[in-house]
Amino acid sequence: MVKLPYFELTPWIEDHKLKCKHYLAGSATPFLSIEDLISLSSDPQATEMALNFRSLKLGGDFLRGNLSVRSAIAALYGSKQGIKPEHVITTVATTAANLTVLQGLLTAGDHVICMYPTYGQLSRLPKTWGCEVSPWKLDATKAWAVDLEVLQELIKPNTVMVILCNPANPTGSYVDAEIQTRIIDIARKHNLIIMTDEIFRPLFHQSLDQNVPSFVEHDYEKVVVTGSLSKVWGLTGVRVGWIVTKDQSLLKRLLNARQYTYQIGSMIDETIAAEVLSERCRPAILARHLGYAQENLQALQAFVDKNSDMCSWTKPTAGSTAFIKLSLNGQPIDDVEFCNRILDEDGVLLMPGSLCFREGEETDMGGYVRVHFTHFPDKTRKALDAWDRFLANQRK
Numbered sequence: 247m248v249k250l251p252y253f254e255l256t257p258w259i260e261d262h263k264l265k266c267k268h269y270l271a272g273s274a275t276p277f278l279s280i281e282d283l284i285s286l287s288s289d290p291q292a293t294e295m296a297l298n299f300r301s302l303k304l305g306g307d308f309l310r311g312n313l314s315v316r317s318a319i320a321a322l323y324g325s326k327q328g329i330k331p332e333h334v335i336t337t338v339a340t341t342a343a344n345l346t347v348l349q350g351l352l353t354a355g356d357h358v359i360c361m362y363p364t365y366g367q368l369s370r371l372p373k374t375w376g377c378e379v380s381p382w383k384l385d386a387t388k389a390w391a392v393d394l395e396v397l398q399e400l401i402k403p404n405t406v407m408v409i410l411c412n413p414a415n416p417t418g419s420y421v422d423a424e425i426q427t428r429i430i431d432i433a434r435k436h437n438l439i440i441m442t443d444e445i446f447r448p449l450f451h452q453s454l455d456q457n458v459p460s461f462v463e464h465d466y467e468k469v470v471v472t473g474s475l476s477k478v479w480g481l482t483g484v485r486v487g488w489i490v491t492k493d494q495s496l497l498k499r500l501l502n503a504r505q506y507t508y509q510i511g512s513m514i515d516e517t518i519a520a521e522v523l524s525e526r527c528r529p530a531i532l533a534r535h536l537g538y539a540q541e542n543l544q545a546l547q548a549f550v551d552k553n554s555d556m557c558s559w560t561k562p563t564a565g566s567t568a569f570i571k572l573s574l575n576g577q578p579i580d581d582v583e584f585c586n587r588i589l590d591e592d593g594v595l596l597m598p599g600s601l602c603f604r605e606g607e608e609t610d611m612g613g614y615v616r617v618h619f620t621h622f623p624d625k626t627r628k629a630l631d632a633w634d635r636f637l638a639n640q641r642k
Contacts, residue, residue: 251370255602259595267593268629272618273415273446273567275535278480283522286530296521304513309501311336311488312516318523319473319488322448324463329490335500336511339487340445343472344368347441347489350503351470351496352377357402360409361392363416363569363603363611368409368443381605382408389560390419390569394428401432407439412461413446416603416616417569418562420450423459430466439496440469445477445487446565448532449620451539458564460490467493470500477566477620479522479531485512486519535620539566542619542626549630553637566620569599571613578613585615591639592632 259271278286280297287293306312316331323329337343344367352358354376360369362381372379380400384390397408408429413420421429433440442461450458462471474487491497521527543561546568550557556579559570572579581598588594599614619626 250374251366253366253370255366255597258597258602262589262595265589265593266595268632269595269621269625270617270629270633271595271597272621273565273616274477274482275480275538275566275620276622277482278531280518282480283518283527283531286534287526288530289526293521293524293526296524297518299514299517302513302517306510306513306516308510309504310334311511312513312520315486315516315520315523316488318520319490322473322523323460323490327463327465327492329462329492333490333492333497335489335497335504336516337472337474337487337489337504338508338511339476339485340443340472340474341367341487342507343474343487343489344443345371346500346503346507347470347472348372349375349507350500351439351441352407355404356407357405358407358409359397359400359405361411361414362605363599364409364411365415365443366603368411369605372409378404383610384414384417384419386560386571390414390417392421392425392429394425394432397429398432401436401438405436405438407441408433409441409443410461411443411445413444413449413564415446415565416567416597416599416614417560418565418567419560420458420564423457426459426461426464430461430464430469433468434466438468440466442469442471444471444473447473447478449478449536449539449566450564451536451543452563462490462492467491468496469493470496475519475522478535479528480535481518481522484515484518484522486515538623539620541623542621543568545623545627545630546617546619549634553634556637556640562619566618568617568619569614570617572615573613581611581613581615588633588636592636594629594632594636596633 316334319334320329357378358372470491475481562568585596585598597616599611604611
């Protein structure tokens, strides 16, 4: 039996949320109700009919997931690359999607290269199965960019997979189309699988960034991407995620792995997901949440500028989280102590980077806090005001 490393991220929120007045520790957009979906739809009557479950047969596709939602998911990707419903497998959110990919495609002794910092599941699960994992460190001094020379240096004879999160959690950066192509060229040369968690796609915050492709939209087939409704679409409680790959041999292994973890998804959840991702609902939901993000990023920029003696960052260009470094007299602040103090004194819940994103004994996340910026703008402003007052008191 493998011993799983302790997962700090979610317990940090659960253990501290009762003290919380101002929530900046999350990463999802505000939760939507069925009424919200109907009101946002371009055809409210059609959406209401689609979400009338009284006659819905509560069965489903045991192997891949419901065809209607797989068709809606396939439509999220570029049609020129031929992504079809048969390339899609539904899962129980991205957590199960990532688990299925890693469990289905890795074996003990494999070497994996994983973006760092990133969501802990991506780097830690392979280790528990006897894989060797090398962190591919993002460079904070270069806007959290990936370094392709470092990637090539990390490749070994037993390397089988490169793992990314794009857009990235916690940094709010992303890998653009040109760099994606260069990563794929490296992977092709060494016959590597590229696995990319794309749960924050397509939250790109500048108009010029909206056409950033998914990794699966390139002409290299050994790519597997995952996603879900949790972050962009405001439906964490609708447990629908997905895996997409065009490679038939990988798809066969993933379908096999799915049978060992979950035989079937929720038909009600998958019906909701199909409607959310339809042309009736999807554009309005995305526009709403991009609007929240852009307004909050302006407020965050003003906050960082005002407190530049203690706060520094690379402004996020994608996703829903920022990684802000706290320092005093040029030295990193103890981020865990800071997060506990600001919660106790002013009710602001932040996420300490050195606890929730550190890899093993690495200490390079010290002083960083992850900050959520896709909440309702009025709530974000109140949280930043409380944080600002706390910093003012610390200076005194």
